[in-house]
Amino acid sequence: MKKSLSLLVAIAMVFSMFASMASAATTAADAGKYLQGLGVIKGDQNGDLMEDATWKRQDLAVLISRLMGKEAEAKATAKSHTYTDVRGSYYDGFLSWAKEESLMQGHSDTRFGFDEELTYQQFATVVLRALGVDTSDYAKVPELAVEAGIVAEGLDFSAKAKRGDTYVVIVTALGTEVAGQGKTLGEILGFEDFIPEVPTISATATGVKMIEVKFDKAIDDSKAKFAVKNGQATREVTKTSYSEDKKTVVLELGTKLFQGETTVTVTGVSEADLVATFTAEDEKVAGIEFTSDKLALGTKVENSATVPDYKTASVGYKVVNQYGEDVTKTAGGSLQVLVSKPGATATANASTGIVTITIPASVNSFFQLNETVVVNSVLRLSTYGVTDTETFTIGQPASVDTVEIKGLYNADKKELFTNSTFSDFIILLEAKDQYGNKLKAADIKSGVFAIAQNPGIFTIDIKNAVDGQGENNDMIGIPLTAPANNLKFDGVNKVTITTLFGGKTATLDVEVKKAATLTTFTLGNPSEVVSSGQTVKIPFSAFDQNSNELKKFSDIGTNGSKVNITASSGTVVIKENYVTKEAYLEWTAPTVNSGNTIPVSFYSNVVGTANSSQISITVQPAGVPQSITGLKDINATLAVGAAFDIEPKHIVVKDQYDRNVTLADILNDYKVTVSAVTGDSVTLAGELNATNKKVSVSAAKAGNTRIKVELIKVADNSSVFTYENFTFNVVSLDSLTDFTVADIAKISNKPGHEVAVKVEGVRNGAKVTLPQSAYTVVPVSPMTYADGKLNASTVTGNTYAWSNNEVTLSYTVTILSGNVAPIKKDVIVSQAPLVATTLEQKDNGDLKAKDLVVTGPVANVSNLAAVLGTVKVKDQFGVEMAAVTGADFSATVISKDDGLTVNNNGQSASNVSVSGITVGKSYQVILIAKDSNVSITLRVVADAN
Numbered sequence: 001m002k003k004s005l006s007l008l009v010a011i012a013m014v015f016s017m018f019a020s021m022a023s024a025a026t027t028a029a030d031a032g033k034y035l036q037g038l039g040v041i042k043g044d045q046n047g048d049l050m051e052d053a054t055w056k057r058q059d060l061a062v063l064i065s066r067l068m069g070k071e072a073e074a075k076a077t078a079k080s081h082t083y084t085d086v087r088g089s090y091y092d093g094f095l096s097w098a099k100e101e102s103l104m105q106g107h108s109d110t111r112f113g114f115d116e117e118l119t120y121q122q123f124a125t126v127v128l129r130a131l132g133v134d135t136s137d138y139a140k141v142p143e144l145a146v147e148a149g150i151v152a153e154g155l156d157f158s159a160k161a162k163r164g165d166t167y168v169v170i171v172t173a174l175g176t177e178v179a180g181q182g183k184t185l186g187e188i189l190g191f192e193d194f195i196p197e198v199p200t201i202s203a204t205a206t207g208v209k210m211i212e213v214k215f216d217k218a219i220d221d222s223k224a225k226f227a228v229k230n231g232q233a234t235r236e237v238t239k240t241s242y243s244e245d246k247k248t249v250v251l252e253l254g255t256k257l258f259q260g261e262t263t264v265t266v267t268g269v270s271e272a273d274l275v276a277t278f279t280a281e282d283e284k285v286a287g288i289e290f291t292s293d294k295l296a297l298g299t300k301v302e303n304s305a306t307v308p309d310y311k312t313a314s315v316g317y318k319v320v321n322q323y324g325e326d327v328t329k330t331a332g333g334s335l336q337v338l339v340s341k342p343g344a345t346a347t348a349n350a351s352t353g354i355v356t357i358t359i360p361a362s363v364n365s366f367f368q369l370n371e372t373v374v375v376n377s378v379l380r381l382s383t384y385g386v387t388d389t390e391t392f393t394i395g396q397p398a399s400v401d402t403v404e405i406k407g408l409y410n411a412d413k414k415e416l417f418t419n420s421t422f423s424d425f426i427i428l429l430e431a432k433d434q435y436g437n438k439l440k441a442a443d444i445k446s447g448v449f450a451i452a453q454n455p456g457i458f459t460i461d462i463k464n465a466v467d468g469q470g471e472n473n474d475m476i477g478i479p480l481t482a483p484a485n486n487l488k489f490d491g492v493n494k495v496t497i498t499t500l501f502g503g504k505t506a507t508l509d510v511e512v513k514k515a516a517t518l519t520t521f522t523l524g525n526p527s528e529v530v531s532s533g534q535t536v537k538i539p540f541s542a543f544d545q546n547s548n549e550l551k552k553f554s555d556i557g558t559n560g561s562k563v564n565i566t567a568s569s570g571t572v573v574i575k576e577n578y579v580t581k582e583a584y585l586e587w588t589a590p591t592v593n594s595g596n597t598i599p600v601s602f603y604s605n606v607v608g609t610a611n612s613s614q615i616s617i618t619v620q621p622a623g624v625p626q627s628i629t630g631l632k633d634i635n636a637t638l639a640v641g642a643a644f645d646i647e648p649k650h651i652v653v654k655d656q657y658d659r660n661v662t663l664a665d666i667l668n669d670y671k672v673t674v675s676a677v678t679g680d681s682v683t684l685a686g687e688l689n690a691t692n693k694k695v696s697v698s699a700a701k702a703g704n705t706r707i708k709v710e711l712i713k714v715a716d717n718s719s720v721f722t723y724e725n726f727t728f729n730v731v732s733l734d735s736l737t738d739f740t741v742a743d744i745a746k747i748s749n750k751p752g753h754e755v756a757v758k759v760e761g762v763r764n765g766a767k768v769t770l771p772q773s774a775y776t777v778v779p780v781s782p783m784t785y786a787d788g789k790l791n792a793s794t795v796t797g798n799t800y801a802w803s804n805n806e807v808t809l810s811y812t813v814t815i816l817s818g819n820v821a822p823i824k825k826d827v828i829v830s831q832a833p834l835v836a837t838t839l840e841q842k843d844n845g846d847l848k849a850k851d852l853v854v855t856g857p858v859a860n861v862s863n864l865a866a867v868l869g870t871v872k873v874k875d876q877f878g879v880e881m882a883a884v885t886g887a888d889f890s891a892t893v894i895s896k897d898d899g900l901t902v903n904n905n906g907q908s909a910s911n912v913s914v915s916g917i918t919v920g921k922s923y924q925v926i927l928i929a930k931d932s933n934v935s936i937t938l939r940v941v942a943d944a945n
Contacts, residue, residue: 032164036200041066041163051164055118058086061094061104072273073097080740080762083112084824088261089232089743090277100765110821121157203264203276207323208283209253213264213276218246223268226251230280231260232745255837255934258282258876259804259828260745282804282832283321285331288377288388291316292435294395295357295373308397310366314356315392316437317348319379328353330931332833333381340374341365348377351930352440367394382831383802398433399501400447405429405508409470409477411894411924411937412581416480418488419515419554422458424895424924426477427495427508428470441465441476441906450497456483457493457512467906468892473928473935480510482898490514516544516555518562521606523585523613529657532592532622538572538585538602538615553583565604569619572602578853578922578939589619596621623655625670628711628723637729638682638699639736639761641771645694646674651709663688670720671712679705681730689714699730699771731763733774733817738762741813746806746828747792748877754789759813779811783829792829805832834875836884836929839936844869846944852936855943858919864891864912867940868927886910889927894937896923917942 032041032049041049041063055063065074074097079089081096083106095112098104106112125141135141142157206212211228221242228235228251236254243249251264257280266274298312319331328350337346337355343363348355355375359365367373371394378387406428408416416425431439431448439447450462458480469477483489495508524539542550542563550556553576559565565572569590574583592598598619605612630652635644648663651672655661663672671689676682681703685696706727711720742758757777761768777785782794790811800807806828813823841849847856849870860866865886873881886909893902893914900923904911914923922941929935 049163051162053163054160055123055163057104057113057116057118057122058091058095060118060123061091061098064103065094065097066272070097078740078767079743080738081106081112082109082738082821082823083114084110084821085114086112087114090261090263117160119158120161123161124157201264201266201274201276202278203262204278205257205262205280205323206250207325208256208321210323211251211253211257211262211264213249213251213266215247215249219266219269221246221249224249224266225268227265227267228253228262229265230257230262232743233258256283256876256932258746259806281322282806283327284804285319285327285333285379285381285386286322286324287320287386288335288379289318289320290355290375290388290390290392291318291353291437293390293392294435295367295392296395296398296433296435296437297367297369298356299397310368311359311361312356313367313373313394314354314398315375315435316353317355317377318353319350319386326353330835330933331379331381332931333379333385335377335379338376338378341367346375353438369394369396382833383805395435398435398437398439398443400431400439400444400499401434401502402504403429403431403444403448403497403499403506405495405497405506406470406475407508408510411926414552414581415513416510417513417515418490420512421554421895421897422480422482423898425480426469426894427460427480427510428475428477429497429506430475439476441467444476447501448497448499450478450495452480452510453494453496454489454491456487456489457491458483458510460495462497466892468890468926468928469894473892473926473933477894479895488515516546516548516550518542518550518556518606519545519609520611521556521563521604521613523565523602523604523615525615525617528659529620530589530617531620531657533589534623535586535588538587540585540604551582553577553581556583561607563604563606565602568601569598570600577851578941579851589617592619592621594621620657623657623659623661625653625661625666625711625720626656627654627721628652628672628709629654630723631709631726634726635767635769636727637731637763637766637768638697639731639733639768639770639774640699640701641733641773642730642769643696643698643771644769645696646688647694648672648688651688653711664693667693669714671714673710673712675708675710677706677708677724679703679728681705682707682728697728699728699769702730702732702735704729731761731768733761733770733815736761736763736768736815737818737820739770739775739813739815739820739823740767741823741825743825744790744827746830746877747790748834748875748879749792749795749829749831750834751793753793753877753879754791756789757785757811757813774816776814776816777811778814780809783809783811785811790827792827795829796831800829802831806830830877832876833931834877834879834881835932836873836881836888836934837876837932838874838878839927839929839934840872840874841870842872849938852938854938854940857944858917858942861940861942862914862917864909864914864925864927867891867925867938868909870938871927871936873929888931889929892926892928893923894926897921914940919943919945 032051036049065071075093077093077097079092079096081099083095086092086095121141125135135144200216201213203211203213226237226240228237237251238254239252241250259282260280262278262280264276292315295313295315298309298314299306300309318326319328321327335348337348339346339357343365344357344359346355346357373392373394375392376389378385409426409428410424431444433439445462445465448462450460452458452460460478460480462478465476465478467476469475490512492509492511495510496505498505520543522541526536526538530536542556544550556562556574559574567587570588572587575586577584590598599616600619601614601616603612603614628651631650632652634650651663653661653663667688667690671687673687674684674695676684681699681701682705683698683700686692686694688695704727706724709723713720740760740762744755747753747755759770759775761770772788779785779790784791784794808826808828810824810826843849844866847854847860847866847870854861854867854870868886868889873884875881889909890906891909891912892906896902900914900916900921903913903915909927919942922939924937924939926935926937
């Protein structure tokens, strides 16, 4: 018997102890901690078990699910309840599950009694239901509870049930001897040696893409897995950083958090999931900060010499959000800077983070060293503004003061070997001027001296320094250059960077390891059947001289360079996976006539060695569609009047080798018909063929209809296969009493952001597809509803009480049959500017995109604006941003094949190009959205002229 289920029995056995709690042999705090270890209670986000608090009605649904070992199932249950007083979405699954399991009911179909304090009578009612006792007559619950022996006479059933008291009762029962058994209840249930070890957690946002999770005890970081849900959206955890004591971990997310309840679930560190919730905020600008209290004089050239310019001065600044993060480039708004110097004007450049103050030539005034200047800055945003006033003194022109080397960086986290592509490895550094301002690559090229001690290993050139390097694209990088004359020396090379003014030095020892040498190569057989003309991957294993397995393409090489592979028929080639950098062996089988087979032998030999390998593969005749094994992603239960289309994607077709066949690819030679075998509850029209790719299904009347799906060969109209194992169940609208309306968490008021309102019926736990005529959707004006979608594009202006660019409105769904109360749903309307949030891939003309690789003709891949066209950009609402241009993204090439030259690297994608490309050449580029700083890293390969 599971411990959680046993605990339910324990509660039933000890309810009679409610009247004598004062005699309990343990404290509420200790009892709570014990039960917390069992995973039955979890406390609030700070770990407080709230012993003096009462139970809320909704919390009992969560508790009972844990006692029955059904917490995950209950939480994941689709919302089916119709209570309108439930706030938020966290309890929807639990309340729906409890209702469906007949464990808890609301006061009515529309009122649950959310946040009401739970009484002992209500608590006893739920336990009785769990024990199978009929509690339909609520007034008889006290009598039934006494009769069942779960409570003692004299209990005040109307009293509020305190959490701490219930904790003590359960734990005390576990230590009480059961009459006639000679053992305590805990011994019977196997709890006597249990020591609670389940950690408690709390979570809070520490950045727009960062969450800090704290544990009350150290955890095993090798086992912990984290999942984050922000409102209705799942957030990918891209990085975890643990404290030294393993009690704190910082989660870095792939996308920003938005306003709403956020849940962090930790698995792998205890039997039960650990869950912490907090309310996330939308990012908002909180202030303006300057990086120094000095205004640095500018410079100019006079008589071929660089001298101070007493007409200009500058200082670094940044705009920060509520977490202190730098959002200068993405904050938007209008930054106005006013200065106390008569006649001077100031401009702020968000891309560089520099405020430049200029005295016009027409003004007879100059800056003086140590002069005091007051700067007032105002950043005006859409609904509010932030200000800052600072007093500065004029200082000498900025120069490179310090350089800090951060390390050697490779985007693919590869090690550096003598056969590596050296330009893929970057010396990362951060440079600052004497005022503490961060400098750009252009600032340091004439301000530092950089050298690699041993040019036989590699060299560096400060003129090649570029911005936007490192994991966060925020550092200066100097790529390594391969040694001259194709030298292949391994060893440690010391990199030294020295500032020209002040002579401050930073060093880094970089090790270049000797490249592995391929010594053993063994072919393997494909796990699946190979048929006529099919292109398949041939498995292999490869090892170096030290018996280390080799997988990288650079270690294995092209066919013939390090290993020779031949096939008696067909074409075999070694290729590179540009994402993983691993090699794979691809073979295109020969053509085989029907009824025949062809044996093909393969032979491999490592160049310069005696190592060889042989295999044989029998090529079978081409695969042909042979059967239909089912229908997928189709709802079998429909309400009268509902209609939808069966499309090729819904039909599962197999060939004679039991391989999936994509129906859409074979409709020139085959067609599919759908007809009724028994019943007439649905009407079917059309067939799936080369010109018509759908079968229309309409629910005509209540009843069942079993259908026949037939695969037919077009050439002779012969039947290939018939599938008859799918039945439509059509129900009348009047027979439905439960309906669900899917939540719409947030909708933008920008055009093109309409959201579908999904309404379904529920019958015997199954979702029922409804016709749109079965209900009406009436939104609060000026929102509109048409063609099944909610539209908020008219919700604009200052009429609404906008808070952080959001306002909550509502819409009502009315079912037009039966006696179902209208369902009111809230929706958050956002007027926030649209920003790039998700970057995906798509083909763009001759450029093909897949698995973070872009391939195409030389002219196309040379142009970064064309490469950007392979990126599908979606905003924070999941809608594709169609008007994205090269000016909206920066493009930084982080590695490239030898012989390639990058022009305007790090600038807008519309300005960056790569020259010297020939077929087979490639480069890796980071494309960064300027409005949100989200990025995508692509390998771009020229595969044709």
